[in-house]
Each structure stands twice: as structure tokens, then as C-alpha cells.
Amino acid sequence: MTDSLLLALIGFAFVSTATPGPNNMMLLASGANFGYRRSLPHMLGIVVGMLVLFSAVGLGLSAVFEVLPQAGLVLKVVAVGYMLWLAWKIANAGAPREASAEGRPLTLLQAAGFQWVNPKAWTMALSGLSLYAPDHSLPAVAAVIFAFALVAFPSISLWTALGQQIRRFLTSPARLRAFNITMAVLLVASLYPVLR
Numbered sequence: 001m002t003d004s005l006l007l008a009l010i011g012f013a014f015v016s017t018a019t020p021g022p023n024n025m026m027l028l029a030s031g032a033n034f035g036y037r038r039s040l041p042h043m044l045g046i047v048v049g050m051l052v053l054f055s056a057v058g059l060g061l062s063a064v065f066e067v068l069p070q071a072g073l074v075l076k077v078v079a080v081g082y083m084l085w086l087a088w089k090i091a092n093a094g095a096p097r098e099a100s101a102e103g104r105p106l107t108l109l110q111a112a113g114f115q116w117v118n119p120k121a122w123t124m125a126l127s128g129l130s131l132y133a134p135d136h137s138l139p140a141v142a143a144v145i146f147a148f149a150l151v152a153f154p155s156i157s158l159w160t161a162l163g164q165q166i167r168r169f170l171t172s173p174a175r176l177r178a179f180n181i182t183m184a185v186l187l188v189a190s191l192y193p194v195l196r
Contacts, residue, residue, distance in 0.1 A: 001132075001143050009132045013147040016128065017050075018155035021120035022083060022190050027156055029090045029183040030105040031163020032170060038105055039160045045111025047152045050124070051145055053115045057125040058133060058141030079117040080191055091184035093176075120190065124148075 001009070018024075023046050030039040064071055093103060106114065115121040128148070133140030170176040 001140065005132070006143065006147070009128075009144065009147045010151060012128060012131070013144075014151040014155055016120075016124045017148065017152045018158065020186070020190065022086075022118050022187055023114075023120070023156060024159040025183055025187045025190060026086065026090070026106070027159040028163040028166070029093065029180060031160035031165075032167045032176075032179060032183075033093050033103065033163075034105045035167065036157075036160050036164045039163075041108040042106040042111045043153060043156055043160060045106060045108035045113075046115065046156055047149070048108065049112030049115030050121055050152060051149055052112065053121055054125045054129065054145050054148060055141070057122075058129050058136060058144065060136070075117070075122070076119070079119050082114070082117045083119075083187060083191055087184040087187045090187060091181050093180050 027039060027043065027046075030042055128144050129136070129141065132144050132147075166179065170179055
């Protein structure tokens with residue numbers, strides 16, 4: 001892979017991971033409700049889950065969707081159902097001090113598992129690998145995985161840090177409720193590309 005192609009791939013990976021989507025909306029809400037430190041396992045889980053998903057797709061999992069188109073429909077239904085449940089959980093999250101006692105952010109394993117039903121993660125994996133590793137050779141797939149590994153954590157960290165900063169303004173129950181409902185609506189809105 002040439003240097004210019006690698007730079008283009010890193011730019012693609014950064015834009016893909018830094019733009020709004022289910023992971024980033026959930027991290028913004030997690031930062032606001034639980035703070036940056038308690039959201040670290042959630043962030044690490046996203047990175048681990050994405051890299052495992054990219055590896056599986058790069059090593060041939062995408063062929064399943066070509067052979068069994070129904071698998072794509074099943075994945076879509078499960079993804080939409082799970083994301084609607086998550087939106088409901090976000091909309092009904094308690095105040096930060098209540099969240100400290102009762103609620104908790106996603107664990108590393110939960111966040112990693114979420115990538116398998118996250119439509120944006122699948123889109124990033126399928127498009128990133130088809131654009132930058134069309135032959136699915138091991139070096140090309142490894143380059144795509146490396147690029148996403150390099151930029152994923154820093155870009156998603158920004159969303160969690162922003163959520164933690166927003167937390168200072170969510171001191172009244174009404175503002176927190178409005179924020180959580182807005183995050184839930186944005187999470188549901190992120191499903192639009194999947195449902196078209």
C-alpha cells in the first residue's frame with residue numbers, strides 16, 4: 001500500500017469513527033451520565049469489537065451475505081431491535097448521582113458485542129475493506145485494521161469527553177431528561193440509513 005493510499009485510508013477511518021453514529025451518541029450519553037473514567041470499558045469495547053468485526057469481514061465473513069441474503073435481513077432486524085432498546089435505556093437514564101449508584105455504562109464485552117449489531121460498524125467494515133482491501137489479501141486487510149486501530153480510540157474519546165463536559169450543565173432533572181431524550185432520538189435517527 002502506497003503512502004498516499006495509507007493516508008487516505010487513515011482519513012477515511014478517522015471520518016468514519018468520528019462522525020455521529022450509534023457508538024458516538026451512546027458515548028456522549030455515557031460521558032454525561034457516568035463520566036469519562038467509568039466509560040473507559042465502553043470505549044475500549046467499541047475498539048476491540050470493531051477490530052474483531054473488521055478482521056472477520058476481511059477474512060471472508062462478507063461472503064455469507066452474498067450466499068445468504070436473508071442473513072442481512074436478520075442482522076438488520078436484530079440491530080434495529082437492539083438499538084431501539086438502547087435508545088429507551090438512554091432516554092430513561094437517571095441523574096448522574098443516581099447513575100453512579102444504580103446505573104452503569106456498557107462493559108467492554110457488551111460494547112464489543114454491540115459492534116456486531118451496529119449498522120454503522122458493518123458499513124465501515126464493508127466499505128472500508130471493499131475500498132482499501134478489495135482483494136482481501138492479508139496485508140491489505142491488516143492495513144485497514146491498523147488504520148482503524150490507530151484512530152478509533154482517540155476519535156471516540158472526544159465524544160465521551162464532550163459528554164462529560166456537558167454533564168456540568170445537566171444539573172437539573174429537566175435538562176438531564178431533555179438531553180437523554182435527545183440522545184435517544186438521535187440514536188434512533190441513526191437507523192435511518194439502515195431502514196431506507
